[in-house]
Amino acid sequence: MMRWGIDGENPDRLYTVTGGRSRAEGADLDLVTLIVSEVSPAPGMQSEHAKILRICRNPTAVVEVASVLGLPVGVVKILLSDLLHEGRVSARHPSARGGAQTSDAELLKKVLVGLKNL
Amino acid sequence: MEGVKIVIVGGFGVGKTTMVRSVSEIRPLNTEETMTQASVGVDQNAGVANKAMTTVAFDFGRISLNEHMVLYLFGAPGQERFRFLWDRLFAGTIGAVVLVDMRRVEDSWHAIDLLESRGTPFIVARNNFIAPRYGLADVREALTLSEEVPLIDCDARDRESSKQVLIALVSHAHALSSARGAMS
Numbered sequence: 123m124m125r126w127g128i129d130g131e132n133p134d135r136l137y138t139v140t141g142g143r144s145r146a147e148g149a150d151l152d153l154v155t156l157i158v159s160e161v162s163p164a165p166g167m168q169s170e171h172a173k174i175l176r177i178c179r180n181p182t183a184v185v186e187v188a189s190v191l192g193l194p195v196g197v198v199k200i201l202l203s204d205l206l207h208e209g210r211v212s213a214r215h216p217s218a219r220g221g222a223q224t225s226d227a228e229l230l231k232k233v234l235v236g237l238k239n240l
Numbered sequence: 241m242e243g244v245k246i247v248i249v250g251g252f253g254v255g256k257t258t259m260v261r262s263v264s265e266i267r268p269l270n271t272e273e274t275m276t277q278a279s280v281g282v283d284q285n286a287g288v289a290n291k292a293m294t295t296v297a298f299d300f301g302r303i304s305l306n307e308h309m310v311l312y313l314f315g316a317p318g319q320e321r322f323r324f325l326w327d328r329l330f331a332g333t334i335g336a337v338v339l340v341d342m343r344r345v346e347d348s349w350h351a352i353d354l355l356e357s358r359g360t361p362f363i364v365a366r367n368n369f370i371a372p373r374y375g376l377a378d379v380r381e382a383l384t385l386s387e388e389v390p391l392i393d394c395d396a397r398d399r400e401s402s403k404q405v406l407i408a409l410v411s412h413a414h415a416l417s418s419a420r421g422a423m424s
Contacts, residue, residue: 153328154310181241230413230417233334233410236303237305
């Protein structure tokens with residue numbers, strides 16, 4: 123039995139939106155990866171792509187893009203990977219665990235200060 | 241700008257959305273994650289057809305910590321059937337808050353197990369919609385929680401209380417991280 127639990131969503135539409143793909147190739151996108159538009163929407167662009175470019179004029183997390191578009195996160199990641207490949211958006215990944223720039227302890231300290239100042 | 245995340249995991253009706261709402265600067269938003277085919281193999285419902293797809297909705301909120309940092313708070317359902325979602329939410333998280341009430345302690349067991357095995361820093365917060373009948377020591381025993389894991393009371397409806405929960409988690413994560421740094 124096929125069970126598409128997406129309320130009120132038409133699976134055919136999701137299939138069309140992603141060109142039949144079910145996963146994002148090559149793009150390692152986290153829910154909180156921030157996406158920023160590098161170009162403005164152009165005529166003839168797929169409408170979802172154009173919407174993403176509008177939403178991401180300010181840096182916007184993948185999960186927020188999904189929420190605003192009303193599409194599942196997995197589908198949105200596929201759309202975003204297209205735009206990334208074309209250079210129309212850029213991605214700012216969350217501080218890599220053990221990454222070079224900021225140690226975990228430093229990052230956590232900053233978060234702690236931020237929370238206390240709320 | 242960079243995004244960081246904290247996950248609030250707990251059983252149905254325990255107050256996850258309430259907590260996300262009380263500390264977030266936006267009304268909690270809702271989105272869906274779909275279970276991919278790759279996850280089907282590890283799902284408990286091994287009998288389902290290959291192409292079956294499950295979706296689950298989850299809430300999230302946002303807190304701007306400073307001009308460079310945005311904290312996202314995710315509310316994750318605690319029952320084990322949502323395990324596929326946890327893996328995605330817990331990846332790269334600063335840590336997790338396990339929100340419990342005494343009515344359905346068992347809803348937290350699997351989440352606590354998974355957090356322990358992943359080595360994700362977490363604390364347990366008891367949400368007191370009503371005055372608690374048990375002491376925190378009883379809660380610790382019921383959850384078979386090790387002494388190292390902070391356990392606190394909170395009121396998820398209250399912004400300040402929810403903020404203190406997040407501070408307790410990040411302090412704990414920071415202490416663990418500093419201890420690791422000192423050892424290496």
